Amino acid sequence: MTAVPSPPTAPKASADPATPAEGPQPDPAVPADLRPLAKGTLGRRLVLRVAVLVALVAVGLSAVVALAAYNIQIAQVDTRLDQAAFRATRDGPGTDGPGPGGQEIGTIIAVQTSSAIYAQILVDRTTNDRVQYLTLTDAAAQQLAALELESGTKSTIQIADYGVYRVTVKEGSNSRVIVALPLNQLASAMTSLVLFEALLAGVVIVVAVFATRSVVVSSLAPLNRLAGTATTVSNLPLESGEVEGIVRVPLSDTDPVSEVGRVGLAFNHMLDNVEGALAARHASEVKLRQFVADASHELRNPLAAIRGYAELTRRERAEVSEPMAHALTRIESESDRMSRLVEDLLLLARLDSGPALEVKRTDLTEIVLNATSDARAAGPDHKWSLALPDEPVWAMADRYRMHQVLANLLANARTHTPPGTEVQTAVTVEDGMAVLTVTDNGPGIAADLQPAVFERFTRADTSRVRRQGGSSTGLGLAIVAAVVTAHSGTAGVESVPGRTVFTVRIPAAPGD
Ligand SMILES: Nc1ncnc2c1ncn2[C@@H]1O[C@H](COP(=O)(O)OP(=O)(O)OP(=O)(O)O)[C@@H](O)[C@H]1O
Ligand SMILES: [Mg+2]
Incomplete structure (x- = not known):
């Protein structure tokens, strides 16, 4: 259906009496999708990216620190291991120092010949307050015997039954001495360090997220206000031409x-x-x-x-x-x-x-009766009929202009259709609107003409009136549209060959 819309309503912003003097302000109800950290927003992406970046940096730094700490510790152990190996090969067990041969508690010393291995560990006997060497278990001794390590180099190994050790080998002429120092202290120190680092990284990430969030929210707030202003402006009826005080x-x-x-x-x-x-x-x-x-x-x-x-x-x-x-x-x-x-x-x-109208409470059925009776007199060759409700149909309307609307529609039904055409005029109330229809069973309006039929000077080239040299100007329906729009109503047409319906809707007024 081709329709002429009612005029756009005034924008909320300019109609608001509470608007400050310097001009209407943007609608404070910024849509949810404009909130700084809503899903898909730049703010949310920034916060997430900073969080990921900080997490990566924290993990990287922690790893570097842990590695450095481990290397420092291992270097210290290696120095002690060199000293232990020196003592073991120089003195043999039990000469000086805190333990036999000046060795640390927990030191493993093994002497391997071509046929056997003799492996011991220095332990602290708290019961009699003495230190002493105990023979290693067979599994541990066999593992040390099988150790492939170049003389003077060091390695970290897991010794069965005893744990993780740093080990070095000194080759003699017909035997080799294997010395190992326990790394359990270093392992627990490293565990504490890594746990501390993880805790620190967590705190740093949380602080970074909250700090970024507050910076992002405050930085993006003006952008959101700008978007709010743009939304308000985009809702203004700019096409009406008469726009004042744009936000x-x-x-x-x-x-x-x-x-x-x-x-x-x-x-x-x-x-x-x-x-x-x-x-x-x-x-x-x-x-x-x-x-x-x-x-x-x-x-x-x-x-x-x-x-x-x-x-x-x-x-x-x-x-x-x-x-x-x-x-x-x-x-x-x-x-x-x-x-x-x-x-x-x-x-x-x-x-x-x-709207230059004299609006009064008007009975549309009366207008329909008068206009149809005029049309009947002007077009006796057509068949005119009415479909009116029993009750009057009231509307706030300019009586004279609404008569003109109907007269124009009935004149069209008379002049653009052949004699004998049936024309029915009806009026009803639907959803608070008074609805006037003029229906004829004439040849109809060409489909390509229909969208423009309410525009000024629109006429069909084949118009019967013009062929007959009649006075058709093409302003009749433009006046219908303008008058109806001034009544805050709509006018429309539906037309196929054999059935053309013009419909006018204006707000109805309450009955008696
Ligand atoms: N009921 C109808 N049946 C067929 N064609 C119609 C009908 N009503 C309007 N038209 C077509 O729409 C065109 C525009 O109508 P409109 O009333 O605006 O102008 P007009 O009747 O040609 O001239 P005016 O009304 O100014 O004397 C008409 O020229 C005609 O071609
Ligand atoms: Mg006309």
Whole structure:
């Protein structure tokens, strides 16, 4: 259905009486998708990325620190191991120091010959407050016997039954000495270090997330306000031309030092530009309308005079030559047509500059009755019928203009359809709207003409009236649309060959 919409309602922003003097402010209800950390927002992505980055840096740093600490510790153990190996090969067990041979508690010393291995561990016997060497278990001794290590080098190994050890080998002429120091202290120190680092990394990540969050939220707040302003502006009915006080980005968000401020500033400049262009366009439209209204008004008097003089010549027409009489008749009919055209243009110009209506509580059924009776008189060749409810249908309407709407629709049904066409006029109330329909079973309106049928000067080239030399201007439906729109209503048409329905809806008024 082709329809003429009612005028857009005034924007909330400019209608709000609480609006401060410097102009309407952006709608504070920023949509959920504009919240700084909503799903998919730049803010959320920034916070997540910083969190991941901080986590990676924390893990990397922890690993480097742990590795460095481990290497330092191992270097110390290796020094002690060298000393232990030196003592073991120089003195043999039990000469000086805290343990036999000055060795540390836990030191393993093994002497391996081509046929056997003799392995011992220095232990602390707390029961009798003495230290002493104990023979290693067979499994451990066998493992040391099988150890493949170059003389003087060191390695970390797991010795069965005893744990993790740092081990070195000294090759003698017909034997080799294997010395090992326990690493259990180093392992527990490393475990504590790694646990501490993990805790520290967790704290750093949490602090980083919260700090980034607050920085991101405060940095993006102006951007969100800007988006809110853009949303408010995009909801304004700019197409109506008459737009005042377009919302601006607050001055605090237009500091050109910051990136967002620059966007805000550019946005405000753009809005200044748009507002200026709209104002200029509106002013020129107003001027043009005024010109059409003035011109139409000024044309009325000379036209009335021409019509009057043409009428005066009627009586004399029998006395003048036939071509002269024909010319006088044409002058009369064309001046009639031009008067109607001028009246229509004047009405449209007035309706364009604001609803020039005398609105009263009006019974539409009465208008339908009168207009149909006029149409019946004007088109006796058509079949006119009515479908009216028993009760009156009330609407706040300009009685004279609504009569004109119906008269235009009925005139179309009469002039653009062949004799014998059935035309039905109906009025009802639907969902609080008074609905007027004019239905005919004529040839219909061409599909390509339908979308523009309510526009000014739209006429079908094949129009019957024009073929018959009648006075069709193409303003009838434009007036229908303008009057109905001024009543905050809609007008539409549905047409196929054999059925054309014009529908007019205006708000109904409550009954008695
Ligand atoms: N009921 C109808 N059946 C067929 N065609 C129609 C009907 N009503 C309107 N039209 C088509 O729509 C065109 C526009 O109608 P509109 O009333 O605006 O102008 P008009 O009737 O040609 O001229 P005016 O009403 O100004 O004298 C018409 O020229 C005609 O082609
Ligand atoms: Mg018409």
